[in-house]
Amino acid sequence: MNGIHDIGIQNSLAENLDGLIKNGRLPHAIMLRGGSEALRQRLSLFLAEAFVCEGDSKPCGKCSHCLKAQSGNHPDIITADPSVQGEKTFKIALVREIKDDAYIIPNEARSKVYILRSADKMNIQAQNALLKLIEEPPTYARFILECDSSAAMLETIMSRVTLFDLGADKDEISDELRKKADETAARLAAAILQPTEYEFMKITAEFEKDKNLFEPTLPALQLIFRDAVIIKAVSDITLSGHADISRQAASKLTMNALMKMTREIDNFRESINRNANKNLLITRFCAVMRSSAYER
Ligand SMILES: [Zn+2]
Missing domain, CATH: 1.20.272 (Zinc Finger, Delta Prime; domain 3)
Incomplete structure (x- = not known):
C-alpha cells in the first residue's frame, strides 16, 4: 500500500487524516463526500486498512491485516454496496444486515470496519436505522460512509459522522x-x-x-x-x-x-x-x- 499522499486527495485532507491516524484519533464514523467514486473507494480502503493494521505506522502495509485488506480478503472489513446487489437505493434491509453483523465480535482484528457505498441512496427509514447503530455502536465497530452528496442525509446522521470532503470531481460547485x-x-x-x-x-x-x-x-x-x-x-x-x-x-x-x-x-x-x-x-x-x- 502506498501512503496517504498517493491516493489522489487534496494535500490538506491527506495531512489532516494522516495526523488523525498517527494519533490514533480516527473517528469511529466517517463520511467521505464528493470526489469521484473511485477516489472515495481508494480512500475508504486505505482508512479501513489503517483501522485493522497491527503495525507501528498504520497502515504499515506489511502485517497480515494489511495484506488481507489489500487483497480484499480481510474478514473484518465489510463492504455494503447496493449496486453489487443490483439495487438503485440503499435499502433498510441492508442496514439491518449490517446492524446484525456489527454485534458479532471481530474475527481477527481489533476493529470491524463497515464501508457503506452510496450511503446517500438511503431513504429516511434506512437512515434512521443506521443512526441507531452509529449512535451507540459496539466499541470495535467503525463506519465509513461514501456519498456523492450529503444533501439528502438526515441532520442527525450528519451530526454523528465526521465529514471529509473530497471536493467535486469535475465541475466543482462553489x-x-x-x-x-x-x-x-x-x-x-x-x-x-x-x-x-x-x-x-x-x-x-x-x-x-x-x-x-x-x-x-x-x-x-x-x-x-x-x-x-x-x-x-x-x-x-x-x-x-x-x-x-x-x-x-x-x-x-x-x-x-x-x-x-x-x-x-x-x-x-x-x-x-x-x-x-x-x-x-x-x-x-x-x-x-x-x-x-x-x-x-
Ligand atoms: Zn499493517
Missing part, C-alpha cells in the same frame, strides 16, 4: 453557487404555489442567463418537495431548511402532484447527467413542473 441554488429553489417552490405561472417563469428565465445555476437548483428543489411529501404522509420532519415552503406545498398540493414533481426533477437531473441540451431542458422545466403540480 459554496456561493450552492447557496444561490438553495435560495432559487426556495423561490421556485414558493412560486409554483402561486395561482399564475408568471413568477415561476420569471425565475426560470434566470437559468437562461446563468446556466450553471440550473443543475444545483434541482436537488435543492427536490428536497423541498420531498419534505412536503413527508409532512403530508407522516410527520413534520424537514431536511431542506425551507420548512415553511414545504408545509405550504404539503397543504396546497396533492400527494400525487408532489410525488410527480420529485420524479420529474429526477428525470431532469438524469437528463443533465446524460448531457442533454440545457436550453431545451430549462424551457421544458417550467411547463413540466407547472403541469405536474396542477394536473388532475
